[in-house]
Amino acid sequence: MITMEDIVREGHPALREPASEVPLPPSAEDNDTLKQMLDYLQNSQDPELAEKYGLRPGIGLAAPQINVKKRMIAIHTMDEQGKQHTYALYNPKIISHSVEKSYLTSGEGCLSVDRSVPGFVPRNARIRVKAADIDGNPVELRLKGLLSIVFQHEIDHLNGVMFYDHINEEEPFAQPEQATPVE
């Protein structure tokens, strides 16, 4: 079971190194790791389990955050319409994106960052992603809103990018150009 001890924090080299493509079909080990990442998110959103195991809640997790330098991400979140979205993917790649930007009006948090970093994180409003699902089958996703933001945050981790790298240093709350806020 993944707990907070397994999550590396800022300063750990794994967060600043590019992660490697996962050979498909996935090995039993990679499959198990990805399942455990998804379990973490689901456990972290259960008040009892989160309390019992001291889990910080998250809606996205990337393998480099557990010191596995492989291109694997897990996402488990509710969207604006209250619909549950669960993804466990290998080798996600953004193949196209909107010119329009968007950002979380409350800023972003990260399980590997034990501090609040205020500011808007400008992201592409809509993205098209190609990846492989947990069984290694190809998937193509068109994402917008919160899901688009979470996917970009997690794919950034595969490229050694942290959310605060995108925050405008001079004016953290400057309204990003051509952007629609996501509450």
Ligand SMILES: CNC(=O)c1cccc(C)c1Nc1nc(N2CCN(c3ccccc3Cl)CC2)nc(N2CSC[C@H]2C(=O)NC)n1
């Ligand atoms: C500095 N201000 C803030 O953090 C921030 C502050 C307010 C609102 C938002 C919206 C903020 N921003 C933000 N809030 C989240 N959560 C909201 C609470 N939630 C959660 C909490 C408890 C139970 C169940 C759940 Cl579900 C867990 C997820 N998550 C992310 N991110 C950025 S993309 C990856 C994702 C992630 O999983 N981070 C750990 N950002």
